[in-house]
Amino acid sequence: MRKASALSRFVASGIAVGVLLSGCGQAQEPPAASEVGKPAAGKYLARDVDPATLPAGSLYRNPASGRDEVVVPDIGNTALLIGDSQSEPSDGWPRLGLAAVGYKVHFCGRGGTGFVAANGKTGNYIDALHRGDWKLPHGTPPLIVIQGGGNDAAQGATDAQIVANADRLIAVLQERYPGARMAMIGTLARGANYGGGRRSQVDALLGTVAAKHGMPFVAVGDWLTKYGLAKNLDDAVHMNAAGRSSLGALLERRLRQLQLEAQPGGTPGSLKASATDGPETE
Structure with missing residues (x-):
C-alpha cells in the first residue's frame, strides 16, 4: 500500500510539473481528463471536463474553439x-x-x-x-x-x-x-x-x-x-x-x-442614444 501511495504521489507531481504555468507564457498541451483526476488549486490546462468544477485561475481548453481560457468565478x-x-x-x-x-x-x-x-x-x-x-x-x-x-x-x-x-x-x-x-x-x-x-x-x-x-x-x-x-x-x-x-x-x-452599471443577472443597462463622450453634467 505504501508503494502504491508513493507511486501515486510521483505520477501526480509529474502531471503538476507538466501543466503548471509560469506567469502568462505559452501553455503546454493539456493532459487527458483521465490524467487530471479531480483538479487541485493552481493554474493548469484541462480538457474534457466541466469548467464549472475547476478552481478559479485554471486554464481551460475550450473544445468549441480550441482556445485556452481562464476560469473566472461569477x-x-x-x-x-x-x-x-x-x-x-x-x-x-x-x-x-x-x-x-x-x-x-x-x-x-x-x-x-x-x-x-x-x-x-x-x-x-x-x-x-x-x-x-x-x-x-x-x-x-x-x-x-x-x-x-x-x-x-x-x-x-x-x-x-x-x-x-x-x-x-x-x-x-x-x-x-x-x-x-x-x-x-x-x-x-x-x-x-x-x-x-x-x-x-x-x-x-x-x-x-x-x-x-x-x-x-x-x-x-x-x-x-x-x-x-x-x-x-x-x-x-x-x-x-x-x-x-x-x-x-x-x-x-x-x-x-452611460448606463453601464452592473445589473442583476449580469447584463448592463441599455445605452443612452449617444454612445460617445460628450459634455458632462457637473
Missing part, C-alpha cells in the same frame, strides 16, 4: 478590462470605477503595452492575445472595457497603426463574446490646450474608433487639468493613491451616465 458579474499600467494595479482607477458600479474585474494586459506598443516581454493588445501572453476568460462577461493609448503616444505609434490594431482587437473580442457590451476608455492627459500633446491626440483618435464601432467612449484626454488632478501625479503619467481614487470616482459617474 463571470456573469465580471467586467473584462484590457489595459496598461493605468489599469494594472489593484487600485488602478479604471478598476475602481468599474467596481463602484457593481462589477468584479478581470484584467488582461500589462504596463508598457497598448494598441501598438509592446514592453519587450508582452506584445501589444492584439499580439498578446494571439500569442497567449495573457488569456481571456471562459464564459461571457457582461461588459468589456478597453483602456489605453498612453504607451502608443510615448512610442510614436501613428494614427493608422493605432486604428488598425484597435479595429482588429475589437473584431476579435466581438467574435469571442458576441453577447457582451463593449466600451472604451481613452488616454489620460492634461488636455490639448494645457500640454496634453500626443496623449490628448490619441485620446481623441480612440474616440473616433469607438464611434465607428458604436461603442460608448469615456474621453479622459483632459481630465488631469479639467479636474485639477495634475497635483496628484506620482510621475509624468501615473497617479498617486489619492489621484487614482479621484479618477475612479469620476469614471464611476461617467459609467453611470
Whole structure:
C-alpha cells in the first residue's frame, strides 16, 4: 500500500510539473481528463471536463474553439478590462470605477503595452492575445472595457497603426463574446490646450474608433487639468493613491451616465442614444 501511495504521489507531481504555468507564457498541451483526476488549486490546462468544477485561475481548453481560457468565478458579474499600467494595479482607477458600479474585474494586459506598443516581454493588445501572453476568460462577461493609448503616444505609434490594431482587437473580442457590451476608455492627459500633446491626440483618435464601432467612449484626454488632478501625479503619467481614487470616482459617474452599471443577472443597462463622450453634467 505504501508503494502504491508513493507511486501515486510521483505520477501526480509529474502531471503538476507538466501543466503548471509560469506567469502568462505559452501553455503546454493539456493532459487527458483521465490524467487530471479531480483538479487541485493552481493554474493548469484541462480538457474534457466541466469548467464549472475547476478552481478559479485554471486554464481551460475550450473544445468549441480550441482556445485556452481562464476560469473566472461569477463571470456573469465580471467586467473584462484590457489595459496598461493605468489599469494594472489593484487600485488602478479604471478598476475602481468599474467596481463602484457593481462589477468584479478581470484584467488582461500589462504596463508598457497598448494598441501598438509592446514592453519587450508582452506584445501589444492584439499580439498578446494571439500569442497567449495573457488569456481571456471562459464564459461571457457582461461588459468589456478597453483602456489605453498612453504607451502608443510615448512610442510614436501613428494614427493608422493605432486604428488598425484597435479595429482588429475589437473584431476579435466581438467574435469571442458576441453577447457582451463593449466600451472604451481613452488616454489620460492634461488636455490639448494645457500640454496634453500626443496623449490628448490619441485620446481623441480612440474616440473616433469607438464611434465607428458604436461603442460608448469615456474621453479622459483632459481630465488631469479639467479636474485639477495634475497635483496628484506620482510621475509624468501615473497617479498617486489619492489621484487614482479621484479618477475612479469620476469614471464611476461617467459609467453611470452611460448606463453601464452592473445589473442583476449580469447584463448592463441599455445605452443612452449617444454612445460617445460628450459634455458632462457637473
